Amino acid sequence: MITKVRDSFNRQEFMSFLGAELVASEEGMCEIRIPYNKSLTQQHGYFHAGVVGTLADNAAGYAAYSLMAEDSSVLTVEYKLNLLSPAEGDYLHCRSNVIKRGRTLSVCRSEVFGVTAKSEKLCAIAQVTLIELANTADNDNKGKS
Amino acid sequence: MITKVRDSFNRQEFMSFLGAELVASEEGMCEIRIPYNKSLTQQHGYFHAGVVGTLADNAAGYAAYSLMAEDSSVLTVEYKLNLLSPAEGDYLHCRSNVIKRGRTLSVCRSEVFGVTAKSEKLCAIAQVTLIELANTADNDNKGKS
Amino acid sequence: MITKVRDSFNRQEFMSFLGAELVASEEGMCEIRIPYNKSLTQQHGYFHAGVVGTLADNAAGYAAYSLMAEDSSVLTVEYKLNLLSPAEGDYLHCRSNVIKRGRTLSVCRSEVFGVTAKSEKLCAIAQVTLIELANTADNDNKGKS
């Protein structure tokens, strides 16, 4: 587990609000999961697409962040998500890998699986572009307090 | 306000969990907003990109749904989101319009603004593809209970 | 017509190969068109989606480039294209506008129309992300000679 990734993850209030857990963080890779909870569903009882997108984006951000300089911060430039099948299961598991680490931009690929005790089904894939902000500490809180 | 849109919105647990409000629903258009809440933030205190994406996707879904047959349901096929500036403000406001309504697929454009009493700033734009599922009632809950 | 845009356009061999014409270039905007030609078609006789994508990408690139510093060069980071209806007509006309000009990245929206003497039909929309490469002259040919 990469320390700066875990620390940043823990500073994201939205992650704990969703009940998300940082499962793995290595150089160029990140895994996050979210257990099923009725609060996270859309009208048919599946995980909401917004939850799926959040996972895909966030895991990509931390996969990219793991390779960045210590005094850099990461921001998502854009992401594109294809929803392949209903997001259902005991939890959603997302794995993201850095495909290209550039000087300024990184591109990651994320896969989101719906998982039960018996099965694991790919329910979404994403391509995510991230930017490295040099000399911008991740814990420099600019928001409201 | 289109009744079937309001009803479907109210069935999405994730919307009330986020504190989202359906602000407007007309034929081919939908507006949703989410007030600022610390629970929705990323590490810098801005709205999390996942919240922004959720808004862009969901408003698009209901813009498209408003034009669909009464016995049809809507699903997001994919969306692509560009984050243009930090998502900050008293609330996020998203407006989505149907650009193309096809026989099976619809394409919408969503814009997300960060709004305060004094200003409104475009913080994200999205292109969203939706599919119409004929003879699939929106309130046919297939999920867990 | 912005001179540096016209000059760069004229250096793109692929544009003349396709028969593309730079129709308009202003600050933050660009228009390019391509007359119908059987060589540009797919199996049904419509303009090939690759031609549509080329237009959407290239017009975006020059819309963004028009706002960049004189000694900067532009590169496409990524683009996402929705094909809305068959690309047919006497020519394709693409208009692209800068939605956000950032310090490093710009985001443009492109629209491609199929045009005849009697009609103009929107056939594709795109979101395009471009990067400004400082101190990299556009005419610095790094390719084969």
Place this chain on the structure above:
Amino acid sequence: MITKVRDSFNRQEFMSFLGAELVASEEGMCEIRIPYNKSLTQQHGYFHAGVVGTLADNAAGYAAYSLMAEDSSVLTVEYKLNLLSPAEGDYLHCRSNVIKRGRTLSVCRSEVFGVTAKSEKLCAIAQVTLIELANTADNDNKGKS
């Protein structure tokens, strides 16, 4: 080599115009390459991003088409392309695989490589959504003659 793919490919005038070759076509997979040619370049002498996008889209279309019913036709719904490094080499080689084959929609992932005698470098990745049009023969030319 799947016959209907090869036949459709041969009906695309744009492919021969670009000098593209269908290298492989199997169930759920397709490979296309394009040799370097000055006519295909942008201002720096690299392959134009439009050529890269054309490859990514077209290989995806035929990967999906290979799994469709005999009397079906394929259309691209949308694609999203990330350009990772300059598209250079003796030729571009694109491989696309079907990630999800749905009843109506398919989603493919394409990778484009710049290849020389000595090296192979990933220069672009794409996610592509395709739709199956039932009872629409691929050789039913609706275009101009």
